[in-house]
Amino acid sequence: MGILYLVGTPIGNLADITYRAVNILRSVDMIACEDTRVTKKLCTHYEIHAPLKSYHDHNKEQQTEYLIQQLNEDVNIALVSDAGLPLISDPGHELVVAARAKGIRVETVPGPNAGLTALMASGLPSFTYTFLGFLPRKEKAKYTLLEQRMFEDSTLIIYESPHRVKDTLKTVQKIDAQRYVSLGRELTKKFEQIVTEDVDTLLLKLDKEEIPTKGEFVIVIEGAVADEDTSWFEDMSINEHVEYYVNQNMKPKAAIKQVAEERRMKTSEVYDIYHNV
Structure with a gap:
């Protein structure tokens, strides 16, 4: 069987690619990529001559079957995205799942993200x-x-x-x-x-x-920063917590939002509890 390589490519600066990635791309029999025009620029820059095969969201079902067939016939394939790491908000998940199910070796070649x-x-x-x-x-x-x-x-x-x-x-x-x-x-x-x-x-x-x-x-x-002192409302029910702010002339909607933030809950959850929904 062939090997499926998942190869990280530059996200902008073409110099941000590893020696290993260039060597793998030069050695494989085929490169599966999102947009052949984008990958062609990278290949031209690094004198990579492997044939390119389009693999994207609109053809992945058909192409997954074809690529698995090629891998079964001892063809080594590199999967790349237009920029960065394949599968990370980019196509490739179905191909990796299918390859693993068939016992095909999958290797990662890390790169920029x-x-x-x-x-x-x-x-x-x-x-x-x-x-x-x-x-x-x-x-x-x-x-x-x-x-x-x-x-x-x-x-x-x-x-x-x-x-x-x-x-x-x-x-x-x-x-x-x-x-x-x-x-x-x-x-x-x-x-x-x-x-x-x-x-x-x-x-x-x-x-x-x-x-x-x-x-x-x-x-x-930025993530939510927990209030250092939460002890003052720990014994309050959610309704009592909301009423605490309402009694300070805060509108119920704003009070519900404040309580949700302090308790790290969804505003909708606090709203439903407060209004008995």
């Missing part, structure tokens, strides 16, 4: 993080997911297109306008930009085009 590159330079906590990849496009689904995740004690890493980055930040703003967020764009390229501010400030910078909406974005969101 946009999410971790942005996290390293963000200045936000990096010991515990959650990779969310691309968020749902519909606002309601996006809000629901972020509302749940933003109150966990974990830095969030998100991929976003330049066309939707403002909308996603506005969703973050609705949940917590003071939360610190880092925007990374054009990572490892000449015009790399990584800006970490509260979300209100970032939206202003985007509006003023101090942060151009060009290139793919990585959004890194």
Whole structure:
């Protein structure tokens, strides 16, 4: 049987590729890639002559079967994405599952990753993080997911297109306008930009085009910071906790949101309990 290599490729700067990755790409019989035009540039730069085979979300069912057949016939194949690590918010999962089911050897050849590159330079906590990849496009689904995740004690890493980055930040703003967020764009390229501010400030910078909406974005969101002293409400029921803030002239909606943040719960859960839904 052949070997399936999962090869990391540069996320911007073509020099960010390992010696091993170049050697593997030069030695395999075939390279499966998202966009042959993108991978062709890399191959030309490093004098890699293996034939390219298109493998993307729209043809993966048919191509998975074909590639498994080739691997069974002792053909060595490298799988790459347009940038970064294959399978990480990119196609390849079905191929790896099928290969493992057939007993085909799968080897990883590590390389750059946009999410971790942005996290390293963000200045936000990096010991515990959650990779969310691309968020749902519909606002309601996006809000629901972020509302749940933003109150966990974990830095969030998100991929976003330049066309939707403002909308996603506005969703973050609705949940917590003071939360610190880092925007990374054009990572490892000449015009790399990584800006970490509260979300209100970032939206202003985007509006003023101090942060151009060009290139793919990585959004890194600071995790929730637990209140150091939670003992004062530990003996309270959720209703009593909400009423505590209402009695301080806070509107019920704001009080529910505050309680959800302090207890690291979904706002909808606190709402349902408070209103007996």
